[in-house]
Amino acid sequence: MNLIMPKLLSTKLDETKDNKVIALIDKLTITEVLTKNEYLYILDNITSNTKKHLFNQGLLKKQIYYQNRVYLRGLIEISNYCKKGCLYCGINNKMEVERYRLDIDEIINTAKEGYNLGYRTFVIQGGEDSYYQTKMIVKMLKSIKDMFKDIRITLSLGERSYEDYQAFYDAGADRYLLRHEAASKKLYEHLHPDYMSYDNRINCLKNLKEIGYQVGAGFMVGSPTQNNEDLVEDLLFLKSLNPHMVGIGPYLCHSDTVFKGSSSGTLDETLVMVALTRLILPKTLLPSTTALGSLSPIGREKALKVGANVLMPNISPTEHRIKYEIYQDKICVTDTSDQCRNCIEGRVVMIDHEIDLGVGDALNFEGKK
Numbered sequence: 001m002n003l004i005m006p007k008l009l010s011t012k013l014d015e016t017k018d019n020k021v022i023a024l025i026d027k028l029t030i031t032e033v034l035t036k037n038e039y040l041y042i043l044d045n046i047t048s049n050t051k052k053h054l055f056n057q058g059l060l061k062k063q064i065y066y067q068n069r070v071y072l073r074g075l076i077e078i079s080n081y082c083k084k085g086c087l088y089c090g091i092n093n094k095m096e097v098e099r100y101r102l103d104i105d106e107i108i109n110t111a112k113e114g115y116n117l118g119y120r121t122f123v124i125q126g127g128e129d130s131y132y133q134t135k136m137i138v139k140m141l142k143s144i145k146d147m148f149k150d151i152r153i154t155l156s157l158g159e160r161s162y163e164d165y166q167a168f169y170d171a172g173a174d175r176y177l178l179r180h181e182a183a184s185k186k187l188y189e190h191l192h193p194d195y196m197s198y199d200n201r202i203n204c205l206k207n208l209k210e211i212g213y214q215v216g217a218g219f220m221v222g223s224p225t226q227n228n229e230d231l232v233e234d235l236l237f238l239k240s241l242n243p244h245m246v247g248i249g250p251y252l253c254h255s256d257t258v259f260k261g262s263s264s265g266t267l268d269e270t271l272v273m274v275a276l277t278r279l280i281l282p283k284t285l286l287p288s289t290t291a292l293g294s295l296s297p298i299g300r301e302k303a304l305k306v307g308a309n310v311l312m313p314n315i316s317p318t319e320h321r322i323k324y325e326i327y328q329d330k331i332c333v334t335d336t337s338d339q340c341r342n343c344i345e346g347r348v349v350m351i352d353h354e355i356d357l358g359v360g361d362a363l364n365f366e367g368k369k
């Protein structure tokens with residue numbers, strides 16, 4: 001009797017915990033917000049049973065607003081030169097890697113190729129490369145927007161001044177991705193060198209919003225020393241910022257950085273954060289990130305099945321892709337752009353979703369100023 005009782009008791013306790021987690025997920029599904037302690041309770045006590053429930057709610061919530069549509073964005077990685085030293089990043093300014101950059105005409109031509117493959121949003125991403133002066137980016141944006149009227153341009157070029165962001169916006173940029181990386185200041189500071197400022201990054205996001213961009217924030221899951229309290233801060237921050245896009249991917253350890261030997265984020269932890277974000281911000285665009293696909297062969301499909309609704313196939317010139325190595329073992333680095341396009345299409349169809357090649361603005365975006 002004595003031997004059986006503790007097991008029964010612990011099973012009962014587990015059931016009570018599971019019930020509480022389910023009740024909190026249901027409350028979140030209805031109210032779209034929880035308290036700090038409630039989020040923490042979910043993260044601390046979630047089990048494989050309750051995860052299934054969360055994932056299902058994430059999928060259903062997405063379907064209410066976006067059905068099974070998956071928006072495609074053509075990703076152009078324009079440069080791996082970077083003046084910043086994000087400690088986790090494989091192309092930070094301390095890394096001895098072969099550097100490359102595309103000139104403005106190459107970027108414009110890549111966008112043209114992408115347009116011919118059917119893409120209507122181009123994500124122009126790169127390290128913080130001083131080579132691209134404001135006027136060059138303005139010229140590039142104007143040329144692409146002159147060529148194509150039915151497109152959106154998303155920039156992801158890091159922290160710039162208010163004036164630069166305004167000039168890019170005036171020249172035709174529609175969206176800007178700038179992950180906050182970690183809403184916890186302490187964690188942010190652990191992941192970045194002293195000269196990088198948490199306050200400046202957050203301020204950039206506020207500036208972008210004020211100017212009128214569709215703004216993307218986001219963070220890595222499983223980054224060195226990150227705990228559940230830190231992740232809760234990310235959720236609270238997202239709710240207060242109400243961004244139009246949220247990029248969430250696992251941290252993937254790059255063995256040439258100071259964090260070599262640290263463990264990477266896991267698929268399940270990342271999926272939990274994607275699903276919770278869908279419940280908190282039902283109308284936001286949630287990319288299923290390349291990092292998820294690099295972590296697991298069907299990582300991106302899984303994210304689409306818990307609430308994500310965007311994929312960003314790489315359309316960068318194949319010869320340079322391997323050099324944009326923010327983490328190791330990145331997928332799609334040897335494929336051509338049309339191979340990526342076909343591969344993605346197949347993956348989406350396999351999970352009963354459908355590709356949407358429209359511009360796909362976020363439903364919580366109130367329109368261009």
Ligand code: SAH
Pocket residue numbers: 088089090125126127128156157158159177178179181219220249250251252253254291326327
């Ligand atoms: N310079 C731009 C683009 C950065 S690269 C900017 O500052 O916004 C895009 C994203 O890759 C980063 O925001 C970061 O979250 C992610 N990233 C960088 N290194 C990574 C790693 N080792 N594992 C997972 N994601 C990483």
